[in-house]
Amino acid sequence: AQSVTQLGSHVSVSEGALVLLRCNYSSSVPPYLFWYVQYPNQGLQLLLKYTSAATLVKGINGFEAEFKKSETSFHLTKPSAHMSDAAEYFCAVSEGETSGSRLTFGEGTQLTVNP
């Protein structure tokens, strides 16, 4: 079965600083990987996804992630943090084609942006 580990349940950065949220996955099949963001009292919004087309994936709001098979990682980055980026971020892996749209999520990383 697939699994996802997000290193750091809380990350704090200053406004304008680099954002780096770490995600490592375990998968027995070529994975599809996703990053979602959740704002308070809201559902999840897709930031970006990796579906094997390109290892560097660009998403919304200036976020990007790089798929590194050798490191089984899919870390999320943004060059310059904005106050509006404060939210909880979830990395997720697809269980594979035989499991339809079922996702396995990491524990989440709460991002705080300090002025």
Place this chain on the structure above:
Amino acid sequence: KAGVTQTPRYLIKTRGQQVTLSCSPISGHRSVSWYQQTPGQGLQFLFEYFSETQRNKGNFPGRFSGRQFSNSRSEMNVSTLELGDSALYLCASSISGRALDTQYFGPGTRLTVL
């Protein structure tokens, strides 16, 4: 296009009661998945429906059930509620339910069991 809608947004029930939550997917989407989100267990997959058939099921007791209607709207039911069922229940829809499809999430239903 309207997003995924969930009703009700908030619900308070007592132990032993039953509850039904509703999810309306984005128009044209045929797959609906349900997730439970709690502070202790995080986001956990409940089940997925596609064309009125349950296609996948997570590791939850039989008290949790669901169904999908011909218009792709879905309901989930929890019987004999327990305190531990207090959670945010999220519904997500996708066009065809393939693994690489983008899933669009609704705002969730916050269930509190007293």
